[in-house]
Amino acid sequence: MAQIRGARGSRAKASVRSATKSKTREPRVATASVEGSSSTEARLLDCALTIFAEKGYSATSVRQIIDAAGVTQPTLYYYCDDKADLFKRLVRQKYEESHQQLDSVLQQIDGCEERLRTLVRRSFEYCVADPRIPRLMFQTYFGPPIEGIAEFLDELTATRFALVTRLMRDGMKSGELKRADPEFLALSFCNLMDQPINLFARMSHPKRYLTSKLADAIVELFLRGGG
Amino acid sequence: MAQIRGARGSRAKASVRSATKSKTREPRVATASVEGSSSTEARLLDCALTIFAEKGYSATSVRQIIDAAGVTQPTLYYYCDDKADLFKRLVRQKYEESHQQLDSVLQQIDGCEERLRTLVRRSFEYCVADPRIPRLMFQTYFGPPIEGIAEFLDELTATRFALVTRLMRDGMKSGELKRADPEFLALSFCNLMDQPINLFARMSHPKRYLTSKLADAIVELFLRGGG
DNA sequence: TTACCAACCTAACGACCGTTAGGTTTCACG
DNA sequence: CGTGAAACCTAACGGTCGTTAGGTTGGTAA
Numbered sequence: 001m002a003q004i005r006g007a008r009g010s011r012a013k014a015s016v017r018s019a020t021k022s023k024t025r026e027p028r029v030a031t032a033s034v035e036g037s038s039s040t041e042a043r044l045l046d047c048a049l050t051i052f053a054e055k056g057y058s059a060t061s062v063r064q065i066i067d068a069a070g071v072t073q074p075t076l077y078y079y080c081d082d083k084a085d086l087f088k089r090l091v092r093q094k095y096e097e098s099h100q101q102l103d104s105v106l107q108q109i110d111g112c113e114e115r116l117r118t119l120v121r122r123s124f125e126y127c128v129a130d131p132r133i134p135r136l137m138f139q140t141y142f143g144p145p146i147e148g149i150a151e152f153l154d155e156l157t158a159t160r161f162a163l164v165t166r167l168m169r170d171g172m173k174s175g176e177l178k179r180a181d182p183e184f185l186a187l188s189f190c191n192l193m194d195q196p197i198n199l200f201a202r203m204s205h206p207k208r209y210l211t212s213k214l215a216d217a218i219v220e221l222f223l224r225g226g227g
Numbered sequence: 228m229a230q231i232r233g234a235r236g237s238r239a240k241a242s243v244r245s246a247t248k249s250k251t252r253e254p255r256v257a258t259a260s261v262e263g264s265s266s267t268e269a270r271l272l273d274c275a276l277t278i279f280a281e282k283g284y285s286a287t288s289v290r291q292i293i294d295a296a297g298v299t300q301p302t303l304y305y306y307c308d309d310k311a312d313l314f315k316r317l318v319r320q321k322y323e324e325s326h327q328q329l330d331s332v333l334q335q336i337d338g339c340e341e342r343l344r345t346l347v348r349r350s351f352e353y354c355v356a357d358p359r360i361p362r363l364m365f366q367t368y369f370g371p372p373i374e375g376i377a378e379f380l381d382e383l384t385a386t387r388f389a390l391v392t393r394l395m396r397d398g399m400k401s402g403e404l405k406r407a408d409p410e411f412l413a414l415s416f417c418n419l420m421d422q423p424i425n426l427f428a429r430m431s432h433p434k435r436y437l438t439s440k441l442a443d444a445i446v447e448l449f450l451r452g453g454g
Numbered sequence: 455t456t457a458c459c460a461a462c463c464t465a466a467c468g469a470c471c472g473t474t475a476g477g478t479t480t481c482a483c484g
Numbered sequence: 485c486g487t488g489a490a491a492c493c494t495a496a497c498g499g500t501c502g503t504t505a506g507g508t509t510g511g512t513a514a
Contacts, residue, residue, distance in 0.1 A: 300502085300503075301503090
């Protein structure tokens with residue numbers, strides 16, 4: 001099992017497999033969309049995302065994925081080590097994409113309230129843009145533990161929790177927030193933000209639910225309370 | 228399929244099966260604990276709860292349950308229609324137990340803030356008393372949808388959401404809460420209350436996490452905000 | 455004594471699962 | 485042209501799953 005490495009660690013079928021690195025296979029042409037015309041690997045990842053999000057990781061069989069992608073099972077195993085690796089690749093990519101952007105945007109903003117507002121609004125936008133991602137992530141994170149997956153998700157979500165905790169600490173330092181346990185505040189805020197997303201993702205994603213109005217209402221409730 | 232009925236709807240193996248009612252099998256003696264000495268049915272239910280809570284509904288096989296209970300597979304199918312029926316029986320019983328008590332206690336209390344405080348405190352107490360129950364319920368509710376189970380849980384949790392919504396409406400009527408969408412407030416409050424429970428249930432349930440101090444902090448944050 | 459039924463059992467059934475051994479095709483490169 | 489590797493394929497492997505057909509037992513009622 002080696003170390004926790006940032007690298008993908010797939011491929012290299014017939015070779016030694018003891019090497020932890022193993023270079024990443026990149027598509028020969030830079031394809032944009034994920035239609036039937038795109039690369040096999042991209043199609044596999046996208047179909048996997050769709051079906052994983054719909055039925056959950058465990059209830060999705062690799063056969064369903066390869067059927068949707070129009071390939072056979074060994075093809076899937078050519079591109080990833082196993083089902084878990086497929087999932088991790090998928091989620092890590094999507095997560096880091098949004099997380100890094102969110103992080104850099106927040107650093108350019110002053111004031112706790114405005115930061116929180118931006119955090120919620122941006123998160124909502126990401127989720128509306130592709131509801132499969134939050135649906136898969138929340139379902140898997142809050143669902144029954146899956147060996148090799150649960151720890152991976154814990155690690156991912158910890159980085160976001162750390163970000164929010166930092167926001168809370170800063171808010172307390174600047175006097176915008178009352179003195180309190182920053183982790184309690186961060187957890188509470190994440191709950192207020194995440195569960196509407198979760199609700200949205202597991203319904204038939206009505207277009208007008210995750211609005212910026214709702215985002216602001218959440219921040220308002222968090223800061224000023226409902227009483 | 229038939230209608231949505233309150234009754235259990237198990238048993239009646241070789242008989243017609245079209246009858247929706249079917250009387251409930253009660254143990255011949257009233258056994259208290261769930262040791263090896265109690266009735267087979269109670270032992271099955273308790274073992275099912277333990278393993279379902281630990282690994283989730285789908286990842287739990289009936290073989291694991293009957294092994295833990297010390298019986299064979301046909302015995303399990305003698306007491307319930309199938310795996311889903313076993314789960315529903317389990318959850319319905321535990322849920323209604325706590326929900327009814329909670330409901331009646333809340334009706335004897337005046338004042339929104341005191342009611343909310345009691346709601347959270349009591350919920351915490353239930354969860355500390357047997358963490359398997361919230362763990363199983365949240366895991367299954369927030370996890371990937373399971374045919375025949377998801378709708379069942381939606382129905383159950385809707386009753387509690389209605390209760391909380393009523394509290395919010397009353398609070399707004401009495402002026403203790405600002406005018407706002409009562410469902411938004413109810414959802415937000417449930418999030419603030421449930422996720423710490425969820426966190427507690429999926430960790431190794433540290434004795435001193437779901438304290439009445441945390442309960443009060445949640446109500447305080449909900450009413451007065453963190454800003 | 456006999457008949458019956460609740461309460462269990464042994465032993466399988468068929469379906470599906472993740473994974474892989476061992477090909478074949480295509481094509482860039484020498 | 486020949487070689488080799490990338491990108492796929494057919495066809496299975498062994499295992500686990502939920503469920504059940506068809507017993508056996510032991511006590512109770514007629």
